[in-house]
Amino acid sequence: MYQSPRRLCSALLQRDAPGLRRLPTPGLRRQSSPPAAAPRPASPRLLAAASGAVRSCSRTVYSMGNGTSRLYSALAKTLNSSTASQHSEYLVSSDPELLEPIDPKELLEECRAVLHTRPPRYQRDFVDLRTDSPSRHPPIRVMQWNILAQALGEGKDNFVQCPIEALKWEERKCLILEEILAYEPDILCLQEVDHYFDTFQPLLSRLGYQGTFFPKPWSPCLDVEHNNGPDGCALFFLQNRFKLVNSANIRLTAMTLKTNQVAIAQILECKESGREFCIAVTHLKARTGWERFRSAQGCDLLQNLQNITQGAKIPLIVCGDFNAEPTEEVYKHFASSSLNLNSAYKLLSADGQSEPPYTTWKIRTSGECRHTLDYIWYSKHALSVRSALDLLTEEQIGPNRLPSFNYPSDHLSLVCDFSFNEEPDGLL
Ligand SMILES: NC(=O)C1=CN([C@@H]2O[C@H](COP(=O)(O)OP(=O)(O)OC[C@H]3O[C@@H](n4cnc5c(N)ncnc54)[C@H](OP(=O)(O)O)[C@@H]3O)[C@@H](O)[C@H]2O)C=CC1
Numbered sequence: 001m002y003q004s005p006r007r008l009c010s011a012l013l014q015r016d017a018p019g020l021r022r023l024p025t026p027g028l029r030r031q032s033s034p035p036a037a038a039p040r041p042a043s044p045r046l047l048a049a050a051s052g053a054v055r056s057c058s059r060t061v062y063s064m065g066n067g068t069s070r071l072y073s074a075l076a077k078t079l080n081s082s083t084a085s086q087h088s089e090y091l092v093s094s095d096p097e098l099l100e101p102i103d104p105k106e107l108l109e110e111c112r113a114v115l116h117t118r119p120p121r122y123q124r125d126f127v128d129l130r131t132d133s134p135s136r137h138p139p140i141r142v143m144q145w146n147i148l149a150q151a152l153g154e155g156k157d158n159f160v161q162c163p164i165e166a167l168k169w170e171e172r173k174c175l176i177l178e179e180i181l182a183y184e185p186d187i188l189c190l191q192e193v194d195h196y197f198d199t200f201q202p203l204l205s206r207l208g209y210q211g212t213f214f215p216k217p218w219s220p221c222l223d224v225e226h227n228n229g230p231d232g233c234a235l236f237f238l239q240n241r242f243k244l245v246n247s248a249n250i251r252l253t254a255m256t257l258k259t260n261q262v263a264i265a266q267i268l269e270c271k272e273s274g275r276e277f278c279i280a281v282t283h284l285k286a287r288t289g290w291e292r293f294r295s296a297q298g299c300d301l302l303q304n305l306q307n308i309t310q311g312a313k314i315p316l317i318v319c320g321d322f323n324a325e326p327t328e329e330v331y332k333h334f335a336s337s338s339l340n341l342n343s344a345y346k347l348l349s350a351d352g353q354s355e356p357p358y359t360t361w362k363i364r365t366s367g368e369c370r371h372t373l374d375y376i377w378y379s380k381h382a383l384s385v386r387s388a389l390d391l392l393t394e395e396q397i398g399p400n401r402l403p404s405f406n407y408p409s410d411h412l413s414l415v416c417d418f419s420f421n422e423e424p425d426g427l428l
């Protein structure tokens with residue numbers, strides 16, 4: 001019988017343990033020594049079913065080279081304005097076997113079997129950040145993660161110290177799934193997703209998530225031979241915790257021009273508390289020299305979010321790979337916006353005012369790239385951050401940096417537990 005991930009693992013999570021201290025991560029880590037029982041044969045049932053299930057569909061949509069992005073754009077529902085619209089699924093499977101719930105423990109076991117030759121997953125701890133007021137409702141766990149598009153990792157990114165075998169999709173996808181299953185986010189905000197239909201949508205939907213994908217109009221993945229389609233942003237939420245009220249796919253503009261960057265914004269209603277909030281995910285333009293462009297995209301996103309949240313009446317969480325250090329203009333726009341946002345990971349610093357030293361760390365032909373680019377912004381008057389997942393240390397990341405055999409992306413996942421403030425002061 002299927003149980004929701006939260007019910008299965010709540011005893012292990014200790015999210016509500018009192019005191020200000022580091023919390024142990026869930027007990028779902030792959031073991032460093034081989035398990036007593038022999039690992040499963042290398043024909044994972046759930047993983048194989050997932051990729052086989054949608055292959056026929058993804059072939060139809062994706063296997064036509066660069067022209068596919070045009071076809072895909074026609075399939076994707078695009079809103080250039082701030083108007084929110086009703087959500088609709090891009091792909092609805094009619095095969096009942098593919099809709100059967102998965103036991104997350106079983107999927108995790110399959111991932112571990114696939115990964116049994118690799119070193120163990122890095123250990124990261126949650127830092128308890130609670131200030132005072134206890135919450136009557138369970139926290140909302142949000143994960144922000146640029147998972148590294150498979151086509152970009154293999155074909156464009158030039159991670160010169162990362163062995164190509166570490167990027168093999170059949171194993172790397174298990175490392176990504178393992179990270180998601182270990183932290184059990186209620187909401188998952190992803191960038192560089194180029195395996196939505198054949199991997200994440202079918203698997204995560206069977207774990208109880210409802211997903212939305214919005215591809216980039218001209219994804220650079222489509223320039224890579226044997227690509228799996230365009231990359232884009234994906235947003236998943238647990239259906240037993242939230243009801244979708246409204247959803248908007250936004251193609252960002254810069255100085256009124258349409259750009260290649262996108263965002264998804266959704267209004268969700270919390271089933272336990274009845275409270276509504278807006279969750280958004282984005283991936284802004286990369287590379288140096290594009291700072292003003294990013295700034296304009298950020299302004300457009302803020303304007304869209306102003307409208308969607310009815311002028312900051314609805315609490316907001318914005319996750320993204322902003323491709324911008326905290327010194328950049330786009331960061332300052334978010335920090336000083338009338339939406340009253342704070343960046344959650346600043347709370348890990350001693351004074352609560354500094355961003356972490358890095359959220360991505362890789363070595364390209366140009367040298368070492370260590371930057372803080374990923375953020376989780378939240379309405380600072382309406383929401384509190386109860387805990388945040390600590391980042392990896394330099395030692396854990398290792399001399400060859402990311403991605404690696406232990407970690408599947410060049411960006412670290414950020415995970416926070418939020419709760420609504422009990423007595424909103426009307427300032428949001
Ligand atoms: N077919 C066509 O007509 C068109 C095609 N295009 C394609 O789109 C691409 C541009 O798309 P756009 O969305 O603006 O791309 P971005 O500049 O935003 O970058 C795309 C990806 O490249 C990664 N990246 C960042 N820095 C580097 C680097 N130094 N080396 C390698 N990869 C890096 C980024 O990862 P991260 O965020 O993790 O840093 C990001 O995911 C073009 O190169 C072209 O391939 C664009 C327009 C038209």
Ligand SMILES: [Mg+2]
Nearest residue numbers: 148149152192
């Ligand atoms: Mg990238």
